[in-house]
Amino acid sequence: xxxxxxxxxxxxxxxxxxxxxxxxxxxxxxxxxxxxxxxxxxxxxxxxxxxxxxxxxxxxxxxxxxxxxxxxxxxxxxxxxxxxxxxxxxxxxxxxxxxxxxxxxxxxxxxxxxxxxxxxxxxxxxxxxxxxxxxxxxxxxxxxxxxxxxxxxxxxxxxxxxxxxxxxxxxxxxxxxxxxxxxxxxxxxxxxxxxxxxxxxxxxxxxxxxxxxxxxxxxxxxxxxxxxxxxxxxxxxxxxxxxxxxxxxxxxxxxxxxxxxxxxxxxxxxxxxxxxxxxxxxxxxxxxxxxxxxxxxxxxxxxxxxxxxxxxxxxxxxxxxxxxxxxxxxxxxxxxxxxxxxxxxxxxxxxxxxxxxxxxxxxxxxxxxxxxxxxxxxxxxxxxxxxxxxxxxxxxxxxxxxxxxxxxxxxxxxxxxx
Ligand code: ATP
Ligand code: MG
Numbered sequence: 001x002x003x004x005x006x007x008x009x010x011x012x013x014x015x016x017x018x019x020x021x022x023x024x025x026x027x028x029x030x031x032x033x034x035x036x037x038x039x040x041x042x043x044x045x046x047x048x049x050x051x052x053x054x055x056x057x058x059x060x061x062x063x064x065x066x067x068x069x070x071x072x073x074x075x076x077x078x079x080x081x082x083x084x085x086x087x088x089x090x091x092x093x094x095x096x097x098x099x100x101x102x103x104x105x106x107x108x109x110x111x112x113x114x115x116x117x118x119x120x121x122x123x124x125x126x127x128x129x130x131x132x133x134x135x136x137x138x139x140x141x142x143x144x145x146x147x148x149x150x151x152x153x154x155x156x157x158x159x160x161x162x163x164x165x166x167x168x169x170x171x172x173x174x175x176x177x178x179x180x181x182x183x184x185x186x187x188x189x190x191x192x193x194x195x196x197x198x199x200x201x202x203x204x205x206x207x208x209x210x211x212x213x214x215x216x217x218x219x220x221x222x223x224x225x226x227x228x229x230x231x232x233x234x235x236x237x238x239x240x241x242x243x244x245x246x247x248x249x250x251x252x253x254x255x256x257x258x259x260x261x262x263x264x265x266x267x268x269x270x271x272x273x274x275x276x277x278x279x280x281x282x283x284x285x286x287x288x289x290x291x292x293x294x295x296x297x298x299x300x301x302x303x304x305x306x307x308x309x310x311x312x313x314x315x316x317x318x319x320x321x322x323x324x325x326x327x328x329x330x331x332x333x334x335x336x337x338x339x340x341x342x343x344x345x346x347x348x349x350x351x352x353x354x355x356x357x358x359x360x361x362x363x364x365x366x367x368x369x370x371x372x373x374x375x376x377x378x379x380x381x382x383x384x385x386x387x388x389x390x391x392x393x394x395x396x397x398x399x400x401x402x403x404x405x406x407x408x409x410x411x412x413x414x415x416x417x418x
Pocket of ligand 1: 182183184185187189190191207208285286288292293295296
């Protein structure tokens with residue numbers, strides 16, 4: 001039986017000039033990891049594609065669908081792999097067209113990456129086209145806007161034949177854009193924000209603030225489920241969890257009620273910035289969207305931003321809630337995010353949160369508690385869980401040493417390093 005394999009198309013990577021091979025190699029590595037559960041013989045590069053070969057030589061639609069979810073993949077085709085014998089590739093073209101679903105018109109597009117093959121592409125088009133017209137008498141050729149295009153591509157002593165391709169998630173391979181720390185709640189927005197920067201090639205290190213011990217740890221489990229759901233995209237290697245309930249209670253007792261959320265957020269951002277320092281990450285990422293809730297006005301964003309110097313990326317800032325929900329459904333996190341879980345943000349909420357915080361008042365409230373000691377303490381008690389789905393994630397070697405440096409007094413109690 002003619003072998004079937006998956007051809008992976010990537011366009012943006014092609015734009016990266018000298019970096020091209022770095023990007024391609026990263027995509028090969030990421031695909032190998034993402035497809036671990038599938039019987040894959042090999043993932044390799046060939047003439048502008050990546051090729052994924054199944055162990056039994058029969059790539060399936062399930063394999064194709066797993067490939068589509070990996071950032072950097074623009075399109076995937078399940079192709080027949082033939083030799084240079086024209087009878088063989090004509091037969092494959094007939095099968096490919098027969099599997100193309102509903103269509104009225106088609107054309108053949110022959111390509112040749114190997115110049116040693118004697119037939120010209122025009123000749124190949126005519127040859128294969130004539131055979132298809134004979135096999136499909138009810139269908140018409142349309143060379144301008146065909147419903148289906150049958151590709152016959154001669155590459156390094158082989159011919160790939162396919163008629164169909166499905167879109168991938170696009171973007172760039174994870175691991176080609178550096179590391180970011182994402183603030184991950186178990187809500188709808190931040191998993192989408194994490195996925196979006198991951199799709200642009202960033203290795204994501206989420207930090208979740210839990211209400212523990214004042215709440216249950218449900219939100220932590222939901223965050224783990226979210227990371228597991230993002231596994232096929234290979235973006236996350238480690239999830240940090242910060243038990244924040246006790247400290248929130250302290251803050252709620254000493255700052256004006258209307259400024260509580262801003263104070264919680266400033267502490268969260270500072271802890272996340274410390275994690276970024278430990279991890280060598282270059283930016284924080286949040287799921288904020290302008291004006292979506294009271295805490296997301298420009299004044300409040302500025303009041304929180306002021307607490308850190310590291311850049312903060314907000315990939316959803318201009319998105320509407322419905323767009324975000326749609327994306328959450330696509331990436332599979334929506335059903336997890338809509339389960340109710342008390343997290344730190346539902347704890348000690350003010351009745352009337354400030355919507356236009358004034359910086360002078362924010363700074364006065366900020367100085368009314370020992371925020372430095374609090375951040376040190378939270379960093380010293382941070383917990384984490386590793387996931388083995390992200391080849392580009394490299395854990396910091398000296399988390400314990402960093403703990404010691406950042407929060408000396410608490411070092412003895414610090415969470416373990418592997
Ligand atoms: P989300 O659905 O992501 O929780 P939201 O619309 O509920 O967003 P907020 O609760 O105002 O918005 O949170 C704004 C952003 O702050 C979140 O998108 C997330 O990046 C961060 N954040 C909020 N709560 C937490 C948390 N418990 N742990 C970590 N980050 C958080
Ligand atoms: Mg939230």
